[in-house]
Amino acid sequence: xxxxxxxxxxxxxxxxxxxxxxxxxxxxxxxxxxxxxxxxxxxxxxxxxxxxxxxxxxxxxxxxxxxxxxxxxxxxxxxxxxxxxxxxxxxxxxxxxxxxxxxxxxxxxxxxxxxxxxxxxxxxxxxxxxxxxxxxxxxxxxxxxxxxxxxxxxxxxxxxxxxxxxxxxxxxxxxxxxxxxxxxxxxxxxxxxxxxxxxxxxxxxxxxxxxxxxxxxxxxxxxxxxxxxxxxxxxxxxxxxxxxxxxxxxxxxxxxxxxxxxxxxxxxxxxxxxxxxxxxxxxxxxxxxxxxxxxxxxxxxxxxxxxxxxxxxxxxxxxxxxxxxxxxxxxxxxxxxxxxxxxxxxxxxxxxxxxxxxxxxxxxxxxxxxxxxxxxxxxxxxxxxxxxxxxxxxxxxxxxxxxxxxxxxxxxxxxxxxxxxxxxxxxxxxxxxxxxxxxxxxxxxxxxxxxxxxxxxxxxxxxxxxxxxxxxxxxxxxxxxxxxxxxxxxxxxxxxxxxxxxxxxxxxxxxxxxxxxxxxxxxxxxxxxxxxxxxxxxxxxxxxxxxxxxxxxxxxxxxxxxxxxxxxxxxxxxxxxxxxxxxxxxxxxxxxxxxxxxxxxxxxxxxxxxxxxxxxxxxxxxxxxxxxxxxxxxxxxxxxxxxxxxxxxxxxxxxxxxxxxxxxxxxxxxxxxxxxxxxxxxxxxxxxxxxxxxxxxxxxxxxxxxxxxxxxxxxxxxxxxxxxx
Numbered sequence: 175x176x177x178x179x180x181x182x183x184x185x186x187x188x189x190x191x192x193x194x195x196x197x198x199x200x201x202x203x204x205x206x207x208x209x210x211x212x213x214x215x216x217x218x219x220x221x222x223x224x225x226x227x228x229x230x231x232x233x234x235x236x237x238x239x240x241x242x243x244x245x246x247x248x249x250x251x252x253x254x255x256x257x258x259x260x261x262x263x264x265x266x267x268x269x270x271x272x273x274x275x276x277x278x279x280x281x282x283x284x285x286x287x288x289x290x291x292x293x294x295x296x297x298x299x300x301x302x303x304x305x306x307x308x309x310x311x312x313x314x315x316x317x318x319x320x321x322x323x324x325x326x327x328x329x330x331x332x333x334x335x336x337x338x339x340x341x342x343x344x345x346x347x348x349x350x351x352x353x354x355x356x357x358x359x360x361x362x363x364x365x366x367x368x369x370x371x372x373x374x375x376x377x378x379x380x381x382x383x384x385x386x387x388x389x390x391x392x393x394x395x396x397x398x399x400x401x402x403x404x405x406x407x408x409x410x411x412x413x414x415x416x417x418x419x420x421x422x423x424x425x426x427x428x429x430x431x432x433x434x435x436x437x438x439x440x441x442x443x444x445x446x447x448x449x450x451x452x453x454x455x456x457x458x459x460x461x462x463x464x465x466x467x468x469x470x471x472x473x474x475x476x477x478x479x480x481x482x483x484x485x486x487x488x489x490x491x492x493x494x495x496x497x498x499x500x501x502x503x504x505x506x507x508x509x510x511x512x513x514x515x516x517x518x519x520x521x522x523x524x525x526x527x528x529x530x531x532x533x534x535x536x537x538x539x540x541x542x543x544x545x546x547x548x549x550x551x552x553x554x555x556x557x558x559x560x561x562x563x564x565x566x567x568x569x570x571x572x573x574x575x576x577x578x579x580x581x582x583x584x585x586x587x588x589x590x591x592x593x594x595x596x597x598x599x600x601x602x603x604x605x606x607x608x609x610x611x612x613x614x615x616x617x618x619x620x621x622x623x624x625x626x627x628x629x630x631x632x633x634x635x636x637x638x639x640x641x642x643x644x645x646x647x648x649x650x651x652x653x654x655x656x657x658x659x660x661x662x663x664x665x666x667x668x669x670x671x672x673x674x675x676x677x678x679x680x681x682x683x684x685x686x687x688x689x690x691x692x693x694x695x696x697x698x699x700x701x702x703x704x705x706x707x708x709x710x711x712x713x714x715x716x717x718x719x720x721x722x723x724x725x726x727x728x729x730x731x732x733x734x735x736x737x738x739x740x741x742x743x744x745x746x747x748x749x750x751x752x753x754x755x756x757x758x759x760x761x762x763x764x765x766x767x768x769x770x771x772x773x774x775x776x777x778x779x780x781x782x783x784x785x786x787x788x789x790x791x792x793x794x795x796x797x798x799x800x801x802x803x804x805x806x807x808x809x810x811x812x813x814x815x816x817x818x819x820x821x822x823x824x825x826x827x828x829x830x831x832x833x834x835x836x837x838x839x840x841x842x843x844x845x846x847x848x849x850x851x852x853x854x855x856x857x858x859x860x861x862x863x864x865x866x867x868x869x870x871x872x873x874x875x876x877x878x879x880x881x882x883x884x885x886x887x888x889x890x891x892x893x894x895x896x897x898x899x
Contacts, residue, residue, distance in 0.1 A: 210243045214277070216251035234259050234284060237274075244270040250475060252280030258480075259284055259462050266469030268492070275473040283476035286461025286484065286503070287453035289317060290330055298447045301425060309348040311429040311445045318422040321456035325417040325424065325555070326481045326503055328525055330451040335501045335579075337525035338426075338452070339414025339534075342551035347416045347427050349408035354533060355661035356404040364407035367541035367550075371402040406539055409659070411553050412529040413441055415454065424454060431529040435668055438656055439528030455503070457481040457555070468492050476501065483508040483562070487515060495520055497889070502580065504555055510564035512587075516571040519889045522560040524580025524600075530556065531659040531668060532601035532628070535581055557581040559606070563590075576888045582606055582627075590617040596888040596895075597624045601655050603632035607642060608681065614639045615682075618863065621877075623887045623895040625650040628657070630691075632676040633684070640682025640721075645864055646877045648885065648895055649674050650692045652733065652835040671695060675709040677723075685860055687726040688853075688867075690841050690877040694733050694834075695740075705771050706732045706761075707743035710752065723752035726860070727853035729824050729841075729876035733833030734763035741771040741791055745798075745815050748806035749779045755813060756854035758820045758875050759795075762833035768793050769821065772803055795821055822848045824876065842878040849875040 215237040219230035227249075231237045234255050237248045244267040266272040276282045289297070299316055301308035308314075327338040341347045351364045413428040426447050431440045444450045461480035464470070468491040477484055480503035487493060487509045494516040500506045506522045509515060534553040541548055560580045563570065567587025574594045577583055582602040585592060597604045604627040607614045619642065624630050630649040633642075657670035671694040686709065693706050705711065707730055709723065723746065732742050742759050746752040759769060768791035776784035787806075792798040795816060807815040825847035830836040843849055853873040856864065866872045872879045884894040 210245040212247045212249060213237050213240050214249045214251065215255070215282075217253040217255065219251075233257065234282075238264070241272050241274075244272065244469065247273040247275070249275065249277045250280075250282035251277045252282055254283045254285050256285045256287065256290070258286050258459055261462070261464040261470070262466055264467040264470060268469060271469040271471045271492070271494075272467075273471045273473070274475075275471070276475045281474070281476065283478055284461055285453065285478050286459050286480035287327075287330075287455040288319065288321070288324060288459065289315070289454045290451060298426065307348070309427055309429070312348060312425060312427045313447050314418075314421075315424040315426075315454075319417075319424070319456065320422070322458065323417050323419070324454060324456045325415045326457055326459075326479075327415050327426075327452055327454040328479055328501070329413075330453040335523045335525040336527050337530075337556055339411050339530060339553045340504070340555040341411075341414050341416040341553065342538075342549075342555070343408070344416050344418075344425065345408040346410065346550070346552065347414060347425060349410040351407050352410050352431060352433065352660070353662050353665065354407060354409045354537070354659040357407060358404045362405075362407075366405045366407035366409075367543065367548075368405050369402040370540045370542060370547065371400055406541070406550070409552075411534050411659070412527060413443075414553070414556075426452070426454075433529060433660055433668075435528075435656070435660075435666060438668075441527070441529055453479045455479055455481050457504070460484070460486045461503070462486075463488075464493060465489055470494070471496065473497055475499075479503055482558075487512050490515065494518065499523070500560075501525060502557075502560055505558040505562055506560040506580070508562045509567055509570070509587075511566045512563075512570065513567070514569045514571075515567070517573070517575055518571070519574045521576040521578075521889055522580070523578050524557050524560055526557050526579045526581070526599075526601070528656070530656075532581075532655065532657040532670075533659045535601065557601075559584045560600075561585065563587050574887065574889060574891060576893075582632075585617065586614055588615045590614055590619075593618065593620045593622060594887045594891065595622045596893050597622065598626050599655065600627040601657065603627065603629045603676065605630065606632045608633045608639050614642060616640075617642045619644045619647065620863075621646045621885060621887070623648045623650070623885065623893070626653040626655060626672070627651065628655055628670065628672045629676040630672065630674040633681045640684060642682065643685045643687075643860070643863055645685070645687045645689060645860070646866070647689045648692075648841060648877050649689060650835070650839075650895075652692050652694045652833075654694070673706065673708060675707065677709055677712055681723070682721055684721075684723045685726075686724065686728060687856060687860055688728065688864060688875070688877060690729040690731075692731050692733075692833075692841070705741045705744050706730075706734065710744040710746040710750075710754070711773070721751070723750070724857075724860075725752070725754040725757060726856060727756040727873070727875045729758045729849065730760070731824065731833065732759075732761040734761045734767075741768045743770060745770050745772050745803070746807075747773065747775045747779075748803060748809060748815070749775065749777060751810050753811035754815050754819075755811070756818050756852075756875065757816065758822060758824060758849055758852075760821060760823055769795070770798055770816075777806060777809075795819060818854050820848065820852060820875075824849050840884075841876065842882055842884070843874055843876060843880040845880060847874075847880060850880050 213225040214227045214230035216230040219232040221236040223229035225231045298313035301312040301314040325340045329336045416425045428445045459481040462477050462485045464487045466489045470493045473496040476499040478501035483505040484503045485507045489511045491513045497519045500522045502524045538551045560583045562584045563586030569589040571591045577597045584606045604624045651672035654669035654671045658668045770792040774789045776786045778784045804814045825844050827840040827842045827844045853875045
């Protein structure tokens with residue numbers, strides 16, 4: 175570790191051990207300083223006013239422009255302020271930040287959209303007036319736009335935040351069909367284009383064969399593609415928008431949906447957009463942009479809508495968002511070149527409605543149209559990550575915040591501190607920690623509640639970061655996500671249960687300790703045919719010291735049914751420096767199947783030079799201890815893999831008898847639990863990070879020791895876990 179990274183680590187460890195009351199006092203002091211000047215903005219003000227309480231400005235931008243000195247405060251009277259806001263070259267001082275906040279007892283919102291419904295004339299006209307092929311519920315804007323693409327939007331209404339689908343193709347917006355699958359039968363009446371197989375190289379030119387991502391070049395024409403042998407149907411995915419680049423007008427359709435899936439919402443609202451308030455915006459509009467600024471506090475307001483991102487922070491230092499609600503556009507917050515950025519008690523809502531499925535965003539395809547290769551992105555531009563960081567970020571703190579109803583969440587940079595947050599209903603990855611150009615180093619992920627997503631922790635990207643410390647978290651993935659759009663009329667099999675991990679072979683040092691994982695079986699997926707837990711499925715051979723993946727004192731509970739009764743977990747290759755020990759494995763369901771699985775391996779690695787050992791399963795820990803594998807594992811971890819682990823009912827305070835999700839579940843260890851003081855002693859650097867073991871010396875296994883208070887997460891710690899309401 176270099177000097178700069180080491181100093182960051184020491185600062186984070188010091189901050190981790192500050193008493194909560196001290197941290198609260200520090201946060202409060204930033205909001206109670208004596209300001210040099212206080213300015214006011216009101217929807218009924220005037221930008222030519224002096225900006226006083228009696229004569230306020232009208233626009234937030236005018237108020238921001240007035241901020242000049244450290245300690246200046248901008249107070250926003252309650253109401254919605256439409257238009258984007260740029261904060262540039264504003265600098266406070268440590269202990270004397272520039273403050274932007276809602277006026278006491280009121281709530282202001284910054285709304286990033288170009289064109290709401292309303293005005294002096296009709297905002298929409300029936301599309302059928304000019305196009306006989308239009309759908310009866312299709313309308314077109316009476317306004318034209320110069321922006322490159324005006325196809326982001328949401329319902330502008332009170333209540334649950336709800337996005338409009340961003341359609342890639344007009345054919346989908348107009349479709350009568352609402353199902354989506356591979357169509358191989360010529361008798362299937364659903365219209366749709368023949369699909370081209372991805373990256374099907376038929377060109378004999380070697381240069382063409384090396385083109386990435388099936389890209390087309392003048393010297394490598396369409397013959398690189400071949401028919402996949404099936405069609406995809408055009409599909410209506412719910413109320414949404416499509417932008418006609420030729421006419422510069424927006425098309426909208428608000429037809430009801432009829433998926434009829436228990437637990438998911440269907441749209442049954444107004445079909446005439448002239449009777450509904452809609453927020454329509456361009457992809458490049460950023461609601462709030464902060465750049466080249468430092469020592470600022472933004473608090474107690476809402477930032478809503480926007481295009482590809484609702485907020486963008488770049489080249490900033492010591493900027494804090496406190497009690498800010500972000501109603502995300504395609505993406506909530508983008509950050510780059512950001513140092514000591516903090517989000518505390520904030521809520522991020524992606525607004526993905528119940529009629530949008532993961533496949534709507536992930537299953538893009540190519541097809542041939544009039545001799546040209548076209549791409550149908552379906553609804554992929556509707557929702558992206560609630561956060562998207564960058565490797566240039568340093569010391570990002572995200573605490574007591576909430577992330578809901580979106581696709582996924584990216585963390586990035588050096589010195590990420592993510593704690594006491596609540597994540598729910600993300601269709602893909604809850605925490606993506608190493609996407610391309612988004613590597614994470616020196617991360618602390620602790621005391622969060624992560625539930626209802628496809629992958630709890632994902633490090634399946636291309637970056638090799640670390641170290642990453644993941645501890646005292648509750649991963650409750652027993653509730654499924656809406657993954658597959660109904661394949662045909664009457665299909666109700668749309669769900670997919672999540673798994674805790676998505677790793678690749680080289681991920682950098684990872685320490686996973688004192689977590690509790692609650693997992694349901696997965697049906698019809700590749701993972702369900704291998705194991706419920708995959709953190710050791712892919713481990714690097716021949717590099718035992720560079721990428722340790724340690725796993726200590728975790729609870730793994732799997733609710734396995736007979737139909738998908740596969741091993742609970744993979745164990746690491748015995749040449750891999752990933753000691754796993756002190757864990758507890760328990761499952762409901764058929765106890766006759768194997769508990770542990772190993773992939774084939776060889777010693778010494780790499781395989782061409784060593785003796786090969788075949789893949790195996792072990793029915794229980796005793797069978798593992800008697801195996802050749804266990805003896806081999808002592809080569810990198812002297813006691814041997816899982817030498818002190820257990821297979822016991824954890825005896826939680828309250829838990830459903832069959833392991834299924836129940837709103838009354840409480841995963842703190844009861845006085846009867848065999849996991850009390852049953853864990854191993856942590857290595858020193860992990861011991862010092864964990865407040866339970868460092869302060870009390872507890873070796874209780876799992877996230878919530880016996881006698882601990884309920885884990886409070888989210889805004890103001892208002893959500894206790896479990897249950898989470």
